[in-house]
Amino acid sequence: MKEEDKSKPAGSLNFLEQIITKDLEEGNTQGRVHTRFPPEPNGYLHIGHAKSICLNFGLAIKYNGKCNLRFDDTNPTKESLEYVNSIKKDIRWLGFDWEEREYYASDYFEQLYEMAVSLIKKGRAYVCEMSGEEIAAGRGTPSTPGRISPWRDRPVEESLDIFERMRNGEFPDGSKVLRAKIDMASPNMHMRDPVMYRIMHAKHHRTDDNWCIYPMYDWAHGQSDYIENITHSICTLEFEVHRPLYDWFLDNLDVAGTRPRQFEFARLNLNYTVMSKRKLLELVEGGYVNGWDDPRMPTISGLRRRGYTPAAIRAFSDKVGVAKRENVIDMALLEHCIREDLNKNAERLLCVLDPVKLIIDNYPEGQTEELEAIRNPERPEEGHRMVPFSKTLYIERNDFMEDPPKKFFRLSPGKEVRLKYAYIIKCENVVKDENGGIREIHCTYDPETKSGKNTRKVKGTLHWVSADHAVEAEVRLYDRLFDVEDPTDVPEGGDFKDNMNPASLQTASGLIEPSVNGSAPGERYQFERTGYFCIDPDSSDEKLVFNRTASLRDSWAKMNKK
RNA sequence: UGUCCUGUGGUGUAAUUGGCAACACGUCUGACUCUGGAUCAGAAGAGUCCAGGUUCGACCCCUGGCAGGACAACCA
Numbered sequence: 001m002k003e004e005d006k007s008k009p010a011g012s013l014n015f016l017e018q019i020i021t022k023d024l025e026e027g028n029t030q031g032r033v034h035t036r037f038p039p040e041p042n043g044y045l046h047i048g049h050a051k052s053i054c055l056n057f058g059l060a061i062k063y064n065g066k067c068n069l070r071f072d073d074t075n076p077t078k079e080s081l082e083y084v085n086s087i088k089k090d091i092r093w094l095g096f097d098w099e100e101r102e103y104y105a106s107d108y109f110e111q112l113y114e115m116a117v118s119l120i121k122k123g124r125a126y127v128c129e130m131s132g133e134e135i136a137a138g139r140g141t142p143s144t145p146g147r148i149s150p151w152r153d154r155p156v157e158e159s160l161d162i163f164e165r166m167r168n169g170e171f172p173d174g175s176k177v178l179r180a181k182i183d184m185a186s187p188n189m190h191m192r193d194p195v196m197y198r199i200m201h202a203k204h205h206r207t208d209d210n211w212c213i214y215p216m217y218d219w220a221h222g223q224s225d226y227i228e229n230i231t232h233s234i235c236t237l238e239f240e241v242h243r244p245l246y247d248w249f250l251d252n253l254d255v256a257g258t259r260p261r262q263f264e265f266a267r268l269n270l271n272y273t274v275m276s277k278r279k280l281l282e283l284v285e286g287g288y289v290n291g292w293d294d295p296r297m298p299t300i301s302g303l304r305r306r307g308y309t310p311a312a313i314r315a316f317s318d319k320v321g322v323a324k325r326e327n328v329i330d331m332a333l334l335e336h337c338i339r340e341d342l343n344k345n346a347e348r349l350l351c352v353l354d355p356v357k358l359i360i361d362n363y364p365e366g367q368t369e370e371l372e373a374i375r376n377p378e379r380p381e382e383g384h385r386m387v388p389f390s391k392t393l394y395i396e397r398n399d400f401m402e403d404p405p406k407k408f409f410r411l412s413p414g415k416e417v418r419l420k421y422a423y424i425i426k427c428e429n430v431v432k433d434e435n436g437g438i439r440e441i442h443c444t445y446d447p448e449t450k451s452g453k454n455t456r457k458v459k460g461t462l463h464w465v466s467a468d469h470a471v472e473a474e475v476r477l478y479d480r481l482f483d484v485e486d487p488t489d490v491p492e493g494g495d496f497k498d499n500m501n502p503a504s505l506q507t508a509s510g511l512i513e514p515s516v517n518g519s520a521p522g523e524r525y526q527f528e529r530t531g532y533f534c535i536d537p538d539s540s541d542e543k544l545v546f547n548r549t550a551s552l553r554d555s556w557a558k559m560n561k562k
Numbered sequence: 563u564g565u566c567c568u569g570u571g572g573u574g575u576a577a578u579u580g581g582c583a584a585c586a587c588g589u590c591u592g593a594c595u596c597u598g599g600a601u602c603a604g605a606a607g608a609g610u611c612c613a614g615g616u617u618c619g620a621c622c623c624c625u626g627g628c629a630g631g632a633c634a635a636c637c638a
Contacts, residue, residue, distance in 0.1 A: 198636035
C-alpha cells in the first residue's frame with residue numbers, strides 16, 4: 001500500500017494531515033489517530049466513496065492509527081444486508097482492512113437510548129407530539145425564526161415516561177418524536193430543536209423488531225464516534241452546517257476522555273458521469289445499464305468488472321487530493337491511472353477486432369511457424385509466449401488503406417510494414433467484393449526480416465493473427481457513459497439521460513492469438529496497439545468475453561480529428 | 563435578503579505559515595521505438611475573484627465587496 005504520489009511535492013500535507021500533525025504535536029488526541037468509514041448500507045459504493053475510504057483508511061495507516069468500518073444503519077426501511085455485504089466486499093477489494101472493528105450504529109441503540117434519557121433528565125430534550133408537517137412548518141425558514149413547540153416545556157418526568165412508552169411500542173409511527181431542546185431562533189436550521197428519535201415500527205436487518213424507535217443521523221453519528229473513541233470524524237462538506245449540533249450533543253452529555261471532532265472535505269465529482277445514488281439507481285432500474293456492476297458505471301463493482309485495479313483506484317484517490325473547495329475531476333485522470341498500472345502489469349496479446357484477410361503469396365502453403373513474442377516489454381523478466389504464423393492472416397481493417405493520406409504509416413498498395421514479432425511484408429494487390437469492399441489483401445514477405453534479426457526498419461508495425469489458429473471472442477468495447485462533461489446540465493424539461501453516449505457499448509467479435517486459451521475471468525491484458533481488456537465473468541468454456549477497460553492513447557486518431 | 567463554507571493555469575492540488583507561484587492530469591513540439599503505446603527531452607498556459615489597507619515585501623494578514631456552494635426529511 002505504498003504508491004508514490006508525484007502529484008504533490010514531497011512533504012506537502014493536505015489540510016487534514018496538517019490538522020492531524022498539529023494534534024499529534026500538541027497531544028490533543030492522546031497521541032492517537034482513529035478514523036472511521038461510516039457508510040449507510042442502502043446502496044452500492046462508487047468511486048466517490050473510494051476517495052473517502054482511501055482517505056480514512058489512508059490517514060490511519062499514515063499516522064499509525066486505526067480506521068473502523070461502521071455501518072450507519074439507523075433507518076431500517078432503506079437498509080439491507082445485501083448492501084452491507086457488497087460494501088464489505090468492495091472495501092476489501094480496494095485493499096483495506098478494518099480488522100475486528102466492524103461496527104454498526106445499531107449496536108449502540110441501547111447506549112444511545114440511555115444517553116437520550118440523560119439528556120431528557122437534564123431538561124435538554126423533550127417529547128414533542130406535533131405531526132411531521134407541523135414540525136416542518138414550525139421550523140421557520142433560514143431567515144425567520146421557528147415557533148416554539150407547545151410540548152417544549154412539559155415536565156421532565158412526563159417526557160421520560162412517554163419516551164419509555166415510545167420505546168415500548170405504545171404509539172403509532174409519526175405520533176411522537178424526541179427533540180433536543182436547543183434554539184428555535186438559531187440561524188442554523190439544524191439547531192432548531194432537531195429530532196433525535198422517531199417512531200418506526202419496522203424490522204431492522206440486525207436488531208429485527210427489538211426497536212420501534214430509531215435515532216436520527218445527527219444523534220447517532222456523533223455519539224457513535226464518541227463510543228468508538230474516534231479522534232477525527234471526517235465527512236463531506238454538506239455536513240458542515242451540522243457541526244454545531246455534533247458539538248452540542250457532546251457538550252451536553254457528560255463525556256469523558258478525548259472528544260471526537262468533525263472535519264469536512266469536498267466530495268469527489270467526475271465529469272462524463274453521474275454519481276448521485278438516485279441517478280445511478282435510475283440508470284439501473286430503467287435498464288439503461290446492465291446492473292450496478294455494469295462496466296460503464298462509476299460504482300466500485302462496475303470499475304472492478306471493467307478491469308480497473310485497486311491500485312489504480314488508490315493512485316487516483318491520491319492524485320485527486322483533499323480540500324474543501326468543490327471540484328470536478330477529469331475522467332482522463334482516472335484513465336491515466338489505470339493505463340499507468342496496466343502498462344506496467346498487463347501481459348500483451350494480439351487481437352484483431354475488425355478483421356480483414358491478408359494472404360502472403362510467397363509463404364509456403366500449409367507451413368506454420370511459432371514466433372517468439374514478449375509477454376510484457378515493461379517486464380522482460382516475465383519471458384515470452386509463442387505465436388503461430390502462417391500464410392493466411394487477419395489484420396485490422398483500418399490498418400489498410402488503398403488511398404492513404406501522407407502520414408499513414410500502415411499498409412497500402414506497394415508499401416511495406418512489419419507484422420509485429422514476424423516479418424516485413426509488402427502489399428502487392430487487393431481482391432475486392434462486388435461492392436468494392438476489400439476482401440483480401442495479397443502481400444509478399446521478406447524471409448530475411450524475421451523478428452529478432454537486426455534488419456532494415458519500416459515505419460509501421462501491425463498486429464495480426466493467424467487465420468487457422470485464432471480464437472474467437474466477444475469483445476465489449478466500452479466508452480464513456482455520457483457524451484458531455486456535465487450530464488446534469490440540461491435545458492428546461494431535459495433529462496440527464498438525454499446526454500447518454502449511444503456508443504458507450506459496442507460489441508465486436510475479436511480474433512485472438514491462441515495463447516489466450518486458459519485465461520480466466522478477471523485477468524487483464526493489453527491487446528497490442530488497441531487497449532487494455534479484462535475477461536468478463538460472462539465468459540464460458542466455449543467463448544471468452546472481454547471488456548475494454550481503456551483504449552491505448554492514440555495519437556493517430558487524435559491527429560485525424562484535427 | 564439569515565448562518566456556515568469556498569474562490570490559485572483548461573482540470574485538480576501545493577507554496578514548510580509574509581520573500582512575486584510548484585507538481586500532476588490534459589494540451590502542443592521534438593527524439594526514440596518491431597505497439598502512432600511506453601519512454602525521454604522541451605514548450606505553451608495562472609500573477610492567485612475584485613477593490614482598498616498593513617508591510618521593504620501579500621496567494622498568505624486586515625476591511626469592504628463580488629461570485630459559487632451548503633442548510634428549512636420524523637434521510638444519511
